[in-house]
Amino acid sequence: MVPKILTVLFAFCLAFHASAQVPKNFEYGPRPPLSVFDPTGFLNPQLAKSISDPLTKIYQKEKIDVLVVVLTDLAGAPPEHVAKRFAQAWCTANIHAVVLHVPGRKDSPWIVPAGKLLEILNPKEVLKSLEEAQRRAAKEVTEPDKVKAAATEAADMLRYWTSNLINHSEQVQTERSQWIQKATEKARFRKMGLLLLAASTIPLVLGASMLILFLKNRGPRSFPSRDLQPRLGAPYSGGNFAVVKIGAPDL
Amino acid sequence: MKPARFVLPLAALAVLFSACETKKTSAETAPKKETAAQPDTPILPAKKGDTWRYDVTLEIPANTTGADAPEVKESSTRTRTYLGKVSPAPDRPEVDCFEVITADGSSAEREFVEIYNDRVLMRGSMTMLPKATKPIWLDRAIPFVISGMKAGTEMPELEIASGGVTRKTRVVAREDLSVPAGLFPCIRILMTGKDGDIELRRTTWFSPGTGIVREEKTRYRQDKLIYREVQQLMETSIKRP
Numbered sequence: 001m002v003p004k005i006l007t008v009l010f011a012f013c014l015a016f017h018a019s020a021q022v023p024k025n026f027e028y029g030p031r032p033p034l035s036v037f038d039p040t041g042f043l044n045p046q047l048a049k050s051i052s053d054p055l056t057k058i059y060q061k062e063k064i065d066v067l068v069v070v071l072t073d074l075a076g077a078p079p080e081h082v083a084k085r086f087a088q089a090w091c092t093a094n095i096h097a098v099v100l101h102v103p104g105r106k107d108s109p110w111i112v113p114a115g116k117l118l119e120i121l122n123p124k125e126v127l128k129s130l131e132e133a134q135r136r137a138a139k140e141v142t143e144p145d146k147v148k149a150a151a152t153e154a155a156d157m158l159r160y161w162t163s164n165l166i167n168h169s170e171q172v173q174t175e176r177s178q179w180i181q182k183a184t185e186k187a188r189f190r191k192m193g194l195l196l197l198a199a200s201t202i203p204l205v206l207g208a209s210m211l212i213l214f215l216k217n218r219g220p221r222s223f224p225s226r227d228l229q230p231r232l233g234a235p236y237s238g239g240n241f242a243v244v245k246i247g248a249p250d251l
Numbered sequence: 252m253k254p255a256r257f258v259l260p261l262a263a264l265a266v267l268f269s270a271c272e273t274k275k276t277s278a279e280t281a282p283k284k285e286t287a288a289q290p291d292t293p294i295l296p297a298k299k300g301d302t303w304r305y306d307v308t309l310e311i312p313a314n315t316t317g318a319d320a321p322e323v324k325e326s327s328t329r330t331r332t333y334l335g336k337v338s339p340a341p342d343r344p345e346v347d348c349f350e351v352i353t354a355d356g357s358s359a360e361r362e363f364v365e366i367y368n369d370r371v372l373m374r375g376s377m378t379m380l381p382k383a384t385k386p387i388w389l390d391r392a393i394p395f396v397i398s399g400m401k402a403g404t405e406m407p408e409l410e411i412a413s414g415g416v417t418r419k420t421r422v423v424a425r426e427d428l429s430v431p432a433g434l435f436p437c438i439r440i441l442m443t444g445k446d447g448d449i450e451l452r453r454t455t456w457f458s459p460g461t462g463i464v465r466e467e468k469t470r471y472r473q474d475k476l477i478y479r480e481v482q483q484l485m486e487t488s489i490k491r492p
Contacts, residue, residue: 062424132443136452136471138474139450139476140476141475156441156454159424160422160423162403163402163403163404164403164404164405167403167404
């Protein structure tokens with residue numbers, strides 16, 4: 001009974017969390033299980049699956065999200081705006097792209113990348129790669145083939161950029177480690193130098209103290225050293241037993 | 252002993268100070284380990300007579316080869332054989348050579364490469380059938396695949412014949428690929444460029460120790476697709492180390 005209640009509660013929490021992720025005013029609802037959203041069935045199921053399967057695999061392994069969206073029209077909105085709305089609603093990966101296609105539009109499909117990692121990339125390089133990818137995809141003969149080509153181009157692009165960033169980050173880390181190692185070695189040498197200096201200070205100080213004492217004993221207000229000579233009958237005798245008496249003479 | 256009264260404690264302090272060590276995390280002080288040296292080698296241990304058999308699908312859109320020319324969609328088999336060291340022409344050095352022949356024997360091409368333990372360099376090609384042509388020869392060998400290539404790596408862009416021929420090669424990913432010949436760990440290489448007015452896009456899945464496992468070649472001219480070929484490995488005589 002208790003496990004059942006817990007399961008129901010857990011499922012409720014998950015559903016609540018999932019629904020909370022989707023903006024409330026997103027008219028297309030939650031993201032579908034496939035990486036292809038084609039409500040009108042423009043792409044045949046086999047082609048949709050052949051596009052979606054590799055994208056799903058890439059997302060599972062590399063957390064790179066490419067979403068394909070096919071709409072009948074954009075209601076006058078710019079394609080990038082529509083694509084970004086889908087991305088905001090359905091994509092959470094650090095780098096993702098929406099491939100948006102409107103059947104019949106000559107400038108379609110559009111590839112719109114987004115995500116935190118994109119902010120680190122060189123915008124000129126991004127734009128150049130994007131233009132080349134869209135241009136190649138647009139050269140396909142049929143529209144479904146254009147969509148497939150655009151999805152492949154987008155995935156290749158994002159995978160390359162992500163790995164390139166990782167390589168760059170690793171290179172920076174390696175250089176930083178090498179710099180820290182050099183700094184540590186320098187610090188060690190400095191430490192050894194200080195230790196040697198400290199060790200040599202003690203005999204120096206002792207030597208200096210002794211020198212000061214020696215020089216001090218030679219100067220004024222210093223008593224000459226005593227010269228001890230043996231005396232007959234010393235210490236009790238003095239003057240060869242001569243006694244001197246001062247006072248009235250004895251009568 | 253007045254001076255010693257102050258100096259000795261100072262010296263002791265200096266010793267203590269220099270003996271103090273700020274603790275650093277091991278991640279900061281330890282240099283990053285170098286990546287495993289050459290895990291993909293030998294990159295292509297081909298012996299004379301080794302073969303690779305591919306299933307090939309070719310698509311040529313309608314009206315490409317001529318007005319009213321029909322669309323072409325055909326499948327065939329292609330065999331690549333390693334011939335050993337061959338010179339493409341009397342004035343050229345001997346290099347590693349592969350001969351690629353279609354199943355019906357209607358066309359044959361020779362690919363000239365330089366195979367080292369850790370890399371394969373492209374050198375040129377030559378059509379043998381239906382008619383032998385002059386070899387296309389690169390004075391400077393171009394790296395095709397290098398062992399240890401990481402995803403996100405880009406090769407230096409190549410430009411030949413004053414921009415008439417350009418090639419840009421990028422490593423997109425390292426991934427496992429399943430083809431009829433089996434499951435292979437592959438380096439996925441994307442090559443784009445131009446041959447005059449023809450734009451090309453070529454994705455190659457190269458498995459270190461085996462060779463080309465899958466390849467998708469697309470050619471475009473005047474904003475249209477003119478040719479698409481997909482080949483995947485059916486079987487090979489090469490033994491993976």
